[in-house]
Amino acid sequence: MIREAFGIIYAAEEVPDLRELVEARAVGALPVGGKYRMIDFGLSNMINSEIRNVGVIASRNYNSLMDHLSSGKPWDLSRKSDGLFLLTPFSLRENPGVYRGKVEALKSCLDYIRRTKQEYCVLTGSTLIFNNTFDEMMRFHIDQHADVTILYQDIPAADHRGDRFAEVYLDIEKDGTVTGIELNPAHSDLFARNMETYIIGKDTLIYMVEESFAKGEYQFCEELLRNNIGRSKIMAFEHKGYVGTMRSVAAYYKINMDLLNAEVRDELFSSKNRIYTKVRDSVPAKYTMTADVSGSLIANGCIIEGKVENSVLFRSVHVGRDTVVKNSIIFPGTDISEDAELENVILDKNVSVRARNRLIGAVDFPVVIRKGSVV
DSSP states (O other): OGGGEEEEEEOOOOOGGGGGGGSSSOGGGOEETTTEETHHHHHHHHHHTTOOEEEEEOOSSOHHHHHHHTTSGGGTOOOSSSEEEEEOOOOBTTBOSSOSSHHHHHHHTHHHHHHOOOSEEEEEESSEEOOOOSHHHHHHHHHTTOSEEEEEEEOOGGGOOOOSSOOEEEEEOTTSBEEEEEESOSSOOOOEEEEEEEEEEHHHHHHHHHHHHHTTOOOIIIIIIHHHBTTBOEEEEEEOSOOEEOOSHHHHHHHHHHTTSHHHHHHHHSSSSOOOOOOOOOOOOEEOTTOEEESOEEOTTOEEOSEEESOEEOTTOEEOTTOEEESOEEOTTOEEOTTOEEESEEEOTTOEEOTTOEEEOBTTBOEEEOTTOBO
16 A cells, blocks of 8 residues: 655755754765764655655755665665655756745656656654554545555653754644644643654645745745645655654754664664665774773774764774763764864764863763864
8 A cells, every 4th residue: 555655855954953963964864873864864754654756855065965865775665666756956947946835845856756657645754753554544535535644753742842843742632633723832732742754645735835935934834735735635744753853963963872872773673664774884893901891882893992972973983091981972074083072962974082081071962073084
């Protein structure tokens, strides 16, 4: 049944609160968990649902994203029929190529959508980490004769943060019908947080996008779906399990720290639904006699001479002798010299930390060092 669906991953999100981490890369290309990229999770969820036609909408800074996805072979999407399609910016008469929202992005790739042979579309983004298939959601969508089905996570009202990150919550009836949509309700009893993942009929998607775009509405959920409540049958389906949301540097830091938790790691990576990624072969990590490592994820190619505690190290990181790295995230190719101290720090790719330097951040505000910096 799910084979009658094609997938679209909206990887053109603008998340300014990720600051330096997305200056030169798309959110979907952001490294996470030692060897993965953010887009791997949504793409793997589709592959595990036997979706074999996937379009990835990109906007700016998509070079690293395209390099990671390449032909789609790691996800079995390098094929003659269907496969992986990179939908890079296409200038409309009304748009210079930088999307004002998901509706405009979908409008720019309607030719791809019209060419698809499948009846349904699974639309998701690249800012979420979760592991699930869309089979049950699709069955629910068809059984309910829904026009749109929204995936949501149950969040107690007491946990609403009321912050600036524009979370969307749904007002849902007992039968799953969506009767209202609220943006970042700081004082509300709503519990269903929109996971920005949708199943929608292909013809319905085309009609809604063209109608919304003609009205100057560019936001998919907050405008397109909200204005169709009562006109169309919009349902909600609950996801039960871990969800990581990439909304800020603090959120990125928390997600990587969550992956040090064995229960979270097992749910994401040890289930029958694998998370696939582009593999870059390198030698195993090397631990010298002076190394002291605990509670950490260490990728291939690392050389550890110092102490690493509760940290995530990507490929080819060097930690010098008598150096302490604690509660930190170190991107590939970084060199940390001897007798340095790092705590609550995020080092981007190819950073060089000189000997005896000390970088200390906070859990809610980790220190971020730009790509290629010398500290």
